Amino acid sequence: MSRERLSAGQWARLEAELRRGPPAHGFEDDQRWTLKxxxxxxxxxxxxGYTVQGVWKLLRRHGWSCQVPVRRAVERDGAAVEVWKQDVWPEVEEWRRTWAPTSASRTRQDRP
Incomplete structure (x- = not known):
């Protein structure tokens, strides 16, 4: 295991800054912390100086974990998604032959 380069006081300060969120540090475009x-x-x-992998190890060592958003995006338009699924997706989806015999062999192709 690598030696931690932040003291307990520095870690407490970093954790406080992380809790303030990315916008407080000039990252306005996204509300999530990334390792970078x-x-x-x-x-x-x-x-x-830490590498991205070193940051990940540091955060895990102190109990932080990878997070996935719990809620869907505010900008999501559910009605538009449903219309796309019903109208566009059937045209895009590839038709599957379910009735024809198939072969698992790489050298022997399907029979006509």
Whole structure:
């Protein structure tokens, strides 16, 4: 296991900054922390360089985990999705032959 380069006080400060969220640190386009963003936050704050993998190890060591959004995007239009599924998807989806015999062999092709 690699040696941690942040002291307990530095980690507490970093955790407080992470809890403030990405917009507080100039990441307005997305409301999620990425490993690259955390890396960019650590460098100037503590003058310590971490790799992306090192940031992941640091966060896991302190109980942070990979997160997936619980809710769907506010911009999602459910009605438009349903229309697409009913009208567009059947045209895009490839037709499957379910009645014809098939072969698992790489050298022997399907029989006509």
């Amino acid at each position: 963003r955390v890396k960019l936050l650590i460098g100037p704050m503590f003058h310590v």
